[in-house]
Amino acid sequence: MPDTPKNRREFLKACATAGAVGLWVTLIPRPADAQRVHQIDPSLKTPDWMNHYYAYVIDLRKCIGCGNCVRACKRENKVDERFFRTWVERYQITDDEHVTVDSPNGGHDGFTGNVAQGKVTRAFFVPKMCNHCRNTPCTQVCPVHASYQTPEGVILVDKKRCIGCAYCVQACPYGSRFIDPRTHTADKCTWCYHRITKGLLPACVTVCPTKTRRFGDLKDENDAIRELVYNELTNVLKPDLNTEPFCFYIGFDRAIR
Amino acid sequence: MNSYQHLTRAFVIIAVLALCGVALRGNLVPDTFGKWGAYRASHIDEERARLPLISDDDSCLNCHETEWNMAGGKHANVPCMDCHFLDGEHARPLQGDQSLNEFALRESRKNSEMVFKNLLAVMNQGWNQDDIERLSQMLSQNEWGMRVRVHRGEPVIRQFGEASPKRRAPKGDEDIRKALSLGEESLKIEGEKDAEVVRYLYPLKVEEACLACHTKARVGEVNGVIEVLYPLARMKLKMYQKLADMPIDRSREACQMCHRYLNSRPEKHPQVKDFDEHIQKGWKTNMGPVDLGAPCLRCHKAHIPSIVKRRDNA
Numbered sequence: 001m002p003d004t005p006k007n008r009r010e011f012l013k014a015c016a017t018a019g020a021v022g023l024w025v026t027l028i029p030r031p032a033d034a035q036r037v038h039q040i041d042p043s044l045k046t047p048d049w050m051n052h053y054y055a056y057v058i059d060l061r062k063c064i065g066c067g068n069c070v071r072a073c074k075r076e077n078k079v080d081e082r083f084f085r086t087w088v089e090r091y092q093i094t095d096d097e098h099v100t101v102d103s104p105n106g107g108h109d110g111f112t113g114n115v116a117q118g119k120v121t122r123a124f125f126v127p128k129m130c131n132h133c134r135n136t137p138c139t140q141v142c143p144v145h146a147s148y149q150t151p152e153g154v155i156l157v158d159k160k161r162c163i164g165c166a167y168c169v170q171a172c173p174y175g176s177r178f179i180d181p182r183t184h185t186a187d188k189c190t191w192c193y194h195r196i197t198k199g200l201l202p203a204c205v206t207v208c209p210t211k212t213r214r215f216g217d218l219k220d221e222n223d224a225i226r227e228l229v230y231n232e233l234t235n236v237l238k239p240d241l242n243t244e245p246f247c248f249y250i251g252f253d254r255a256i257r
Numbered sequence: 258m259n260s261y262q263h264l265t266r267a268f269v270i271i272a273v274l275a276l277c278g279v280a281l282r283g284n285l286v287p288d289t290f291g292k293w294g295a296y297r298a299s300h301i302d303e304e305r306a307r308l309p310l311i312s313d314d315d316s317c318l319n320c321h322e323t324e325w326n327m328a329g330g331k332h333a334n335v336p337c338m339d340c341h342f343l344d345g346e347h348a349r350p351l352q353g354d355q356s357l358n359e360f361a362l363r364e365s366r367k368n369s370e371m372v373f374k375n376l377l378a379v380m381n382q383g384w385n386q387d388d389i390e391r392l393s394q395m396l397s398q399n400e401w402g403m404r405v406r407v408h409r410g411e412p413v414i415r416q417f418g419e420a421s422p423k424r425r426a427p428k429g430d431e432d433i434r435k436a437l438s439l440g441e442e443s444l445k446i447e448g449e450k451d452a453e454v455v456r457y458l459y460p461l462k463v464e465e466a467c468l469a470c471h472t473k474a475r476v477g478e479v480n481g482v483i484e485v486l487y488p489l490a491r492m493k494l495k496m497y498q499k500l501a502d503m504p505i506d507r508s509r510e511a512c513q514m515c516h517r518y519l520n521s522r523p524e525k526h527p528q529v530k531d532f533d534e535h536i537q538k539g540w541k542t543n544m545g546p547v548d549l550g551a552p553c554l555r556c557h558k559a560h561i562p563s564i565v566k567r568r569d570n571a
Contacts, residue, residue, distance in 0.1 A: 020273065023280035047301060066515040068339050076311045148296035158300040161287070194307035203311040209335040209515060 047197070052152045053218045054191060054246065057228045058127055061251035062212040065090060065125040067107045069204035069213060074108070076192060076203035083178040084108075085189040086129035086204055091255055092116035093123070099255045126256055127213065129204075130155060130176040130189035131237060131245030138168040138177060138188075147186065153246055154193050159185045173241050191215070311338055339515075361492050362444050365457035369483045372396065372405055373461060380470070404486040410437050412463065412474035413481055433482055436460045440479045446489055453489035458482050 065088055073079060073086045088107030092100045092115060100116040107125075114120065132155055139147045139155060146161035147168050157168075162185035169177045169186060180187040192202035196215070200206070205215045216225025228234070228250070235252035236245040249256075292298035317337045318325045372392065379388045393405040409420050419425065432443055436458040448454045461481050463474045474480060 020277055020280070023277060023284065027280055027283045047305070064515055066339075068515075072311050072338065076309070145290075145295045145297075148294060150301065156300065156304060158297050160300070161297055190304065192309070193304050195309045197305045198309065200309055200313055203309075206311055206313045207336050207338050209339050211334075 047150075049151045051219055054132070054153050054196065055216060055218050055225055055229050056129075056132070056191065056247040057214040057216075057225060057232075057234070057250060058247065059212050059214070059250040060124055060126060060253070062210040063088070063125040063127060064210055064212075065107060065111050066209065067110045068207045068209060069127060070106050070108045072203040072207040073189075076195075077190075079187070080180055080182055082181065083187070085176075085187070086127060089126045089128060090115075091122070091124055091126060091253065092120045093253075093255050094118035095121050097255075101257075122253065122255070124251075124253060126249075127204075128174065128176065128237075129247065130172075130191075131174055131243070131247040132189075132191060133243035133245045135242060135244045137171040137173065137241075137243060141167040141171045143167065150193075154191050154196075155188070156190055156193060157186050157188060159183060159187075162186050173238055173243065174245075313338075358444065360495075361455050361487075362457070364492065364495065365444065365455065365485050365487065366442070366459065368396075368400070368403065368405075368485050368487075369457065369459035372407075372483050372485070373459070376407070400487075402488040402491050406484040406486075408433055408437070408482045408484065410461070410479045410481040412471060412478050416471060416473040432456075432458060433484070436482045437479050440477075448489075451490075455487045455489050455492050457485045457487070459485065 067088060069086055070084065070088060073084075074081070077085060079085050084106040087103055089101050089103045090107075090111050092102075094100075094116055095118065098116070098118065102111075102115045104111065107127075111125075116123075132153055134153065136149055136155055139149055142148075143165065144161055144163055146158045146163070147155065148158070149155050164179055164184040164186065166179050166186065169179060172188075177186055177188045179185070192200070192204075195202055201215050202213075205213045214225055214228060216223040218226060218229065220226075229248055232248075232250050234248035234250055236248060237256070287297045287299075289298035290296065293301070314325075314337055321337075375392050376389070379392070389405075389407050396405050397403055408425075409417075432445065435441060436443060437460070440460045440462050442460060443458045445456045446453050447456050459482065460479045461483065463471065463476050463478045463480050465476060467474060467480060468476070471480060
């Protein structure tokens with residue numbers, strides 16, 4: 001055959017040419033790709049996100065630790081049973097200021113019995129989740145831009161892009177991220193982005209029987225969340241880290257970590 | 258000329274490498290990356306397109322208005338989903354009427370098939386249009402408010418002639434014309450407010466078995482249409498009755514999720530010394546034959562017993 005390379009130099013040249021041509025061929029848009037982009041509902045294509053900035057308020061004085069939020073979140077987002085997007089911790093503080101924290105199965109099945117040794121003087125529940133910081137440590141470390149922040153203040157993870165390196169899991173100071181063992185990608189609370197963009201509340205807020213969990217839009221002047229965020233005495237978790245969380249706690253205790 | 262050869266060679270190599278770099282980047286960077294920021298913009302759409310699963314109270318109200326008005330007392334502000342942890346299929350929010358539609362479709366289809374089976378039985382013995390009239394009356398007695406009409410299709414008219422004028426479908430009826438020509442079933446809610454009727458059209462497509470008698474028909478044609486009319490209010494009531502076995506969490510755990518100190522705070526329940534014993538031995542059944550399975554509900558009325566009462570009266 002005349003095309004057969006006669007020596008190493010020609011062989012390498014042929015390989016390089018073939019490789020370069022092959023690369024360019026892959027650039028030709030395939031019809032399947034074009035279809036994939038347009039399959040999605042066209043009405044969703046223009047997010048009006050500049051008119052929203054969401055905030056979450058948790059009133060610790062009201063939480064009764066029923067675990068409805070944890071169960072609702074699991075169902076809504078099909079979270080792996082070993083991990084939690086949101087969970088509830090129980091704090092029990094004895095008279096010698098010894099703090100005992102427990103969260104059996106993330107509060108999924110409720111709480112039973114006492115775990116603290118000694119006389120408990122204060123006891124309360126602390127629901128936790130992704131704090132949706134404005135100054136996010138987790139998106140900053142993502143090497144492939146799979147984790148990002150929308151202009152509404154919601155932190156999302158693109159599972160198709162995520163390589164599962166778990167840098168973000170280490171970077172999050174609140175422990176709200178995990179690697180989903182089924183997909184080997186990072187997973188976290190999205191404030192139920194698919195619900196809030198349709199005008200619904202996140203699943204955990206929807207099922208909360210005592211209105212401990214509140215959610216709203218800070219840019220909407222009629223939203224009750226503004227009253228809470230701007231007028232109530234609130235605190236955030238780990239304010240010293242300057243992550244600027246938009247998950248505010250009312251009735252915060254000094255023992256909460 | 259030769260003195261520039263080393264420059265041109267370097268230039269060509271750099272150009273080829275740059276082109277390869279561009280090609281490589283085109284392959285590795287997703288289509289919509291960078292449209293709105295340093296991320297794949299189509300992921301936003303994918304995330305938004307997901308369907309919600311947990312219903313909010315508004316979507317319960319869409320169908321369960323009666324129950325909604327009854328829910329009261331201390332549980333008035335407790336979201337429905339806290340106790341009625343329904344299956345995902347039932348609790349598709351944003352599509353409030355869909356569950357009723359599906360139920361109506363299933364129910365009407367069942368009725369139509371029953372009508373057709375009855376027709377088939379009389380067809381074998383030879384029959385006339387009065388038989389259908391009688392069948393329709395019989396069904397109406399059996400299922401209050403249900404009306405059945407049968408319309409002839411093209412192949413039957415070819416063989417047996419037109420139906421008598423008073424039983425013919427009105428000329429301008431677009432739905433029946435469509436069902437006859439295309440063979441598509443249809444479900445519609447018609448009529449004025451508070452007197453709506455569910456109208457279902459069931460096309461009878463010609464199969465091999467029909468050809469024995471319907472000699473002028475061809476397989477795939479539409480021999481006729483069965484029209485079933487049913488009052489919407491009755492249809493809703495029927496659906497509520499189907500849901501009598503509400504998928505409420507039938508255990509005391511459903512109550513104990515919130516009222517979790519039942520066992521550890523006996524002073525709050527002096528009459529309940531040992532909860533397990535309490536359940537085994539039974540308790541005051543002053544609520545009649547109502548058995549909802551959830552032990553707490555036998556003494557403590559949620560809003561559910563009143564619904565059962567209402568249904569018994571209806």
